[in-house]
Amino acid sequence: MTRSLTTLTDLVGAVRRAVDVGTDWSDTADLVADQLRAHLPGPEILTPGQLLGEPDRVAGHLLHAEADGAFSILGLVWRPGQTTRIHDHITWCVVGVLSGIEHEELFDEALNPLGTRDNAPGEVSGFAPPGDIHRIRNVGDETAVSLHIYGTDITRVGSSARRYYN
Numbered sequence: 206m207t208r209s210l211t212t213l214t215d216l217v218g219a220v221r222r223a224v225d226v227g228t229d230w231s232d233t234a235d236l237v238a239d240q241l242r243a244h245l246p247g248p249e250i251l252t253p254g255q256l257l258g259e260p261d262r263v264a265g266h267l268l269h270a271e272a273d274g275a276f277s278i279l280g281l282v283w284r285p286g287q288t289t290r291i292h293d294h295i296t297w298c299v300v301g302v303l304s305g306i307e308h309e310e311l312f313d314e315a316l317n318p319l320g321t322r323d324n325a326p327g328e329v330s331g332f333a334p335p336g337d338i339h340r341i342r343n344v345g346d347e348t349a350v351s352l353h354i355y356g357t358d359i360t361r362v363g364s365s366a367r368r369y370y371n
Contacts, residue, residue, distance in 0.1 A: 212246070213246070213250060213269060213278075215244050216240075216246060216278065216352075217269050217271075219240035219241075219243065220237055220240055220241070220276055220354060221271065221275075222240070223236035223237045223240045224236075224237065224275050224356070229333075230296065230297040230334070230356065231297070231332075231333045233297050233356060234297040234299055234332055234333045234356075235331055237276075237297070237299045237331060238299045238329050238330065241299055241301045241329045241352065241354065242329045245301050245303070245327065245329065245352075246303065247303060248303040248304045248350040250268070250280060250303070250352070251266060251280045251350065255280060255282065256282060256348070256350065258282035258284045258287075258348055259282075262287065263282070263288075263289065264281065264282040265279050266279060266280040266282070267279055267359060267360065268280050268352075270358045270359060270360045274358035275356070275358075276354055276355060276357070276358075277354070277355050277358055277359040277360070278353070278354050279352070279354075279355070280303075280350065280352055280353075281350070281351050281352075282349075282350055283305065283307065283341075283343035283349040283350070283351070284343065284348050285343055285344075285346055285347065286342070286343060287342065287343050288340060288341065289340055289341050289342070290340065290369045290370065291310075291312060291316065291340045291369065291370040292338070292339070292340070292366040292368060292369050293334060293335075293337050293338045293339075293366070294332075294334055294337050294355070294365050294366060295334070295357060295362065295365060295366070296333070296334070296355055296356035296357045296365065297332065297333040297334075297355070297356040298331065298332060298333075298337070298353060298354065298356070298365060299330070299331040299353070299354040300324070300329065300330055300331070300351055300353050300354075301327075301329040301351060301352045302324045302325060302326050302327065302329075302349065302350075302351045303326060303350040303351060304326050304347070304349060305326070305343060305345050305347050305349025305350060306323050306324065306325055306343070306345045307323070307324045307341050307343060308321065308324075308341070308343070308344040309321065309322050309324060309339055309340070309341050310339060310340045310342075311338070312339065312370075314335075314338070316338070316370055323344075338370070353365070
């Protein structure tokens with residue numbers, strides 16, 4: 206399936222099948238990442254209005270929350286220079302970059318830098334706590350768009366972040 210033909214319905218079904226395997230968080234993140242790679246949509250999965258982003262913060266748009274709370278899919282829009290605080294997560298997470306470049310900084314428990322990576326369009330990564338402390342920023346000149354899939358119902362918990370470190 207090509208990116209332009211992937212719909213939100215296709216993606217939700219694929220993620221549901223991966224989550225329904227019922228394995229541990231790390232393996233679930235890997236299974237969901239495989240499905241996101243196979244069903245990665247383009248930025249047009251967001252509306253033109255959503256793609257504008259917000260001038261003062263990263264804009265998150267809920268695209269799907271599974272009725273049983275098993276996962277949520279969000280579209281995030283990062284204008285140039287926008288960043289998150291250093292944080293970790295309450296559950297597994299899978300990220301796919303749809304456009305732009307997302308620069309990720311990784312940290313250990315003492316907040317010592319472990320490394321960086323630039324995630325380009327088409328790249329998908331997944332992780333599960335512990336060992337998921339990071340900060341993401343748009344270091345490019347264009348708006349970046351990514352899909353974030355979390356192993357929880359964001360509408361119920363409010364955020365995927367467990368702790369903020371700065």
